[in-house]
Amino acid sequence: MDLLGNGPHVRQARRDAYREEDSLRTRRDRFKGFTNITTGSKGEGLTCCFKSDSDVMRVIDNVMCVEDGVNCNNISREITFMILNFRYYYHGHCKLRLGRRDQFIHPFVRRALWNDEYLSKE
Incomplete structure (x- = not known):
């Protein structure tokens, strides 16, 4: 080189x-x-x-992904955080879910999840 x-x-x-x-x-x-x-x-x-x-x-900024099982109680409510679930999925794939229902959801994330069942129940 x-x-x-x-x-x-x-x-x-x-x-x-x-x-x-x-x-x-x-x-x-x-x-x-x-x-x-x-x-x-x-x-x-x-x-x-x-x-x-x-x-x-x-x-x-203010959007965070954490692995399933991580203690998220100390994460501020102003941060949108998603939980990565790797169980039961192919290698390199995972399912994302919102960390808390009462958290702030960044507008870009909300638009990306608009048709998701989790958000449509709100």
């Missing part, structure tokens, strides 16, 4: 640059409630900025 210009120090410099770009993009979009994370080959520092496409994951 060193001969191709992809040595460890170059890859780390690229990762740092993408992380800084994510930070600037997140600060610019802070009022929208997202955190930006560069993923894929750019997130690993394998490609420079003008090669290939850019994969950016936008994580909604």
Whole structure:
């Protein structure tokens, strides 16, 4: 990798640059409630900025997923949290359910779950 210009120090410099770009993009979009994370080959520092496409994951702030069995009593009611149930499902698949009925549900999550039986009973 060193001969191709992809040595460890170059890859780390690229990762740092993408992380800084994510930070600037997140600060610019802070009022929208997202955190930006560069993923894929750019997130690993394998490609420079003008090669290939850019994969950016936008994580909604105040939304959290926890595994089934985790004590969620201390999670604030302003945070939308979902419980991941991996039992009885194929590898890599799970069922999501809302953590509490009386919690705040982020509008994006509400729209995504609009036809879900769990929300339609409210």
